[in-house]
Amino acid sequence: MRAVVQRVRRARVTVDSEVIGAIDEGLCALVGVTHADTEAHAAKLADKIWHLRVMPDDAGVMNRSVGEVGGRVLVVSQFTLYGDASRGRRPSWVAAAPPEQAEPLVEAVVRRLEELGAVVATGRFGAHMDVELLNDGPVTILLEVP
Numbered sequence: 001m002r003a004v005v006q007r008v009r010r011a012r013v014t015v016d017s018e019v020i021g022a023i024d025e026g027l028c029a030l031v032g033v034t035h036a037d038t039e040a041h042a043a044k045l046a047d048k049i050w051h052l053r054v055m056p057d058d059a060g061v062m063n064r065s066v067g068e069v070g071g072r073v074l075v076v077s078q079f080t081l082y083g084d085a086s087r088g089r090r091p092s093w094v095a096a097a098p099p100e101q102a103e104p105l106v107e108a109v110v111r112r113l114e115e116l117g118a119v120v121a122t123g124r125f126g127a128h129m130d131v132e133l134l135n136d137g138p139v140t141i142l143l144e145v146p
Helices: 039-051 099-116
Strands: 002-015 018-023 026-032 053-056 062-065 072-077 119-122 130-144
Touching: 002 039, 002 053, 002 072, 002 119, 018 072, 018 119, 026 039, 026 099, 026 130, 039 099, 039 130, 072 099, 099 119
Parallel strands: 026 072, 072 119
Antiparallel strands: 002 018, 002 026, 002 130, 053 062
16 A cells, blocks of 8 residues: 655545545545555554654654644545556556455545544545645655555
């Protein structure tokens, strides 16, 4: 599994002009799933997101996790994280897991984050989503498990 994690001042997902998920300060995690991924990978990715020390401490140093500062995470499924454009100009999506495999694993990331104490907002799997965010820093980290 892969995630592009951004520290945000605010983020939201809109589908058909309706806001379906929104957070204030926290993390926005775009999550991609490949064929070999499992529930264990989903749990490990959620743990990495939760414990990632990219939130500022009192001195402004990235020394706290999202759990230590309020625990807000926006999780958005993103199959294009497994796009391969190494040959030609049109990406191949062969490495992206099919929806019937990917959706439950993205949901497993959300469940694990909630178990850890996160306030989680989400996008809508398979929908055309507009994702808006105000990146704080900017801080953007690429996470990958296993």
